[in-house]
Amino acid sequence: MVIEVVVLTGAGISAESGLATFRGDDGLWENHRVEDVATPEAFVRDPELVQRFYNQRRQQLLNPEIAPNPAHVALAELQRAKPGKVFIVTQNIDDLHERAGAEVRHMHGELLNIRCMACVQIQRTSHDVDETTQCSYCGVQGQMRPDIVWFGEMPYFMGEIEHALAQAEQFVAIGTSGLVYPAAGFVAQAKDYGARCVEINLEPTAVSSIFDQGYYGAASEEVPRWVETLL
Numbered sequence: 001m002v003i004e005v006v007v008l009t010g011a012g013i014s015a016e017s018g019l020a021t022f023r024g025d026d027g028l029w030e031n032h033r034v035e036d037v038a039t040p041e042a043f044v045r046d047p048e049l050v051q052r053f054y055n056q057r058r059q060q061l062l063n064p065e066i067a068p069n070p071a072h073v074a075l076a077e078l079q080r081a082k083p084g085k086v087f088i089v090t091q092n093i094d095d096l097h098e099r100a101g102a103e104v105r106h107m108h109g110e111l112l113n114i115r116c117m118a119c120v121q122i123q124r125t126s127h128d129v130d131e132t133t134q135c136s137y138c139g140v141q142g143q144m145r146p147d148i149v150w151f152g153e154m155p156y157f158m159g160e161i162e163h164a165l166a167q168a169e170q171f172v173a174i175g176t177s178g179l180v181y182p183a184a185g186f187v188a189q190a191k192d193y194g195a196r197c198v199e200i201n202l203e204p205t206a207v208s209s210i211f212d213q214g215y216y217g218a219a220s221e222e223v224p225r226w227v228e229t230l231l
């Protein structure tokens, strides 16, 4: 099956669901330093602080008020309408795409996954994690970390993403600031491979000039509008 559309999503698609973005007013990186909570060095230095940060994010995600919005739903519909032809990659660690019914690749990991540093197995969790948490595979205690790709670590699925970008007729970036690589470089790659590139965001971003077209407004309105053009 040849992939027709590659969709890249970022924190902006989940903003209207009630999850803070990273760089917006009152965004996560306004209130926390990346170097304190989102690097392997931070975890070595102060594991408790890092676990607390992700425990809070996880509990917030599991709050019953947090739900997918029309942007997540429209992408799931697009994927259903074109089986095997819509590849969605997200930088988000929430599970709102899945809750809307889409299949996505989480290049920065998942908040509901934790990884054992002793046996490297990944397990699902909805609970807080600390130094007493035991790996359900190898039984070792105190070696569980969030399965999040931190700054300085290699994102997941890079081979698969590259393969999809090479095939796509259309690439769309939704709700991402275009400041964090390698994701910020996907538009240039897609363009080199011949895809038409569309940006959907509240406002133009650091990489807007590379896109062929922009839909500027709230994702909950602009994503369904863009999806309609494909169906």
Ligand code: OAD
Residues within 6 Å of the ligand: 009, 010, 011, 012, 013, 015, 016, 021, 022, 023, 024, 027, 038, 091, 092, 108, 149, 150, 151, 174, 175, 176, 177, 178, 179, 180, 200, 201, 202, 203, 205, 217, 218, 219, 220
């Ligand atoms: P950012 O916080 O950098 O950017 C969010 C983008 O969403 C901005 O360009 C906003 O304009 C846009 N936005 C906000 N609300 C929107 C809405 N309702 N509709 C449409 N667009 C909206 O988030 P990301 O680009 O996802 O990585 O950040 C990339 C990575 O940096 C994250 O995955 C995370 C972070 O550090 C790690 O933690 C490894």
